Amino acid sequence: MEDDRYKATADTFNSFAETYLQRFGEETLYHDTFDALCKLLPPHSKLLEAGCGPGHIARYLLAQRPDLQITGTDIAPAMIELARKTCPGATFVVKDIRTIYELGNGFHALLCGFVTPYLSKTDCVNLLTHAHEMLTENGLVYISTIEGDYEKSDWKTGSSGTHRAFQYYYRKTDWENLFSETGFEIIGFWQKNLLLPNGNEEAGLVFIARKQFAGNKK
Numbered sequence: 001m002e003d004d005r006y007k008a009t010a011d012t013f014n015s016f017a018e019t020y021l022q023r024f025g026e027e028t029l030y031h032d033t034f035d036a037l038c039k040l041l042p043p044h045s046k047l048l049e050a051g052c053g054p055g056h057i058a059r060y061l062l063a064q065r066p067d068l069q070i071t072g073t074d075i076a077p078a079m080i081e082l083a084r085k086t087c088p089g090a091t092f093v094v095k096d097i098r099t100i101y102e103l104g105n106g107f108h109a110l111l112c113g114f115v116t117p118y119l120s121k122t123d124c125v126n127l128l129t130h131a132h133e134m135l136t137e138n139g140l141v142y143i144s145t146i147e148g149d150y151e152k153s154d155w156k157t158g159s160s161g162t163h164r165a166f167q168y169y170y171r172k173t174d175w176e177n178l179f180s181e182t183g184f185e186i187i188g189f190w191q192k193n194l195l196l197p198n199g200n201e202e203a204g205l206v207f208i209a210r211k212q213f214a215g216n217k218k
C-alpha cells in the first residue's frame with residue numbers, strides 16, 4: 001500500500017514541477033532556518049539535499065555559502081530537470097529518498113525540506129538511520145515537516161481532482177522520539193505558519209539535529 005502511495009505522490013510532483021517552482025521558488029519564510037544551518041557548516045562542506053524539488057533551496061544555500069558542495073536528489077525527473085536550470089552550481093540526480101544510502105558517506109549535512117510529510121514513520125526511521133551512517137562526525141540533519149496527528153494522515157487531492165498525494169502529519173514529540181532513537185540531538189527548532197493558496201494556514205515544524213557518537217545512541 002505504501003508503494004502505491006509513494007508512486008501516486010511522485011507522479012503528482014512530477015506533473016506539477018513548474019507550478020511548484022512558481023509557488024515556492026521565491027518563498028522567504030524559511031530563509032532564517034537555512035541561514036542557521038549555513039552558519040553551522042564548516043568550509044567546503046558536502047551537503048546532500050534529499051527531495052530537492054526544483055532546486056530553489058539549493059540556489060539559496062549557494063547564494064549564502066558559495067563554498068558548499070551540494071548534491072540534490074528527487075524521485076521526480078521533472079523536478080531534477082528544473083533544478084539543473086535553477087541551480088547550475090549544484091549536482092542533481094533522480095533518486096528515491098529511500099535509497100540515498102547508495103550515494104555513500106562523507107556528507108556534512110542532510111537537508112530534507114518538506115519531504116517527510118510524504119514519508120511514513122518507518123521510512124523516516126530508515127532515513128535517519130542511513131543519515132547517521134552517511135554523515136561525518138558531528139554531521140547535521142535539517143528536517144521540515146507539517147504539524148498534525150499522524151493518525152489523521154490521508155490523501156490530499158488537487159483542485160483538478162486528477163492528481164493526489166498522501167500526506168503524513170507529525171507532532172514535535174514524534175520527531176523528538178525519532179531523532180533520539182536514531183542517534184541525533186536536536187540543536188535548533190522553529191515553528192512556522194505558511195499561508196496556503198486557499199487562504200488557510202498550515203503549521204510547519206523545522207528541526208536541525210546533530211549526529212551523536214554511536215556510543216551515545218539511545
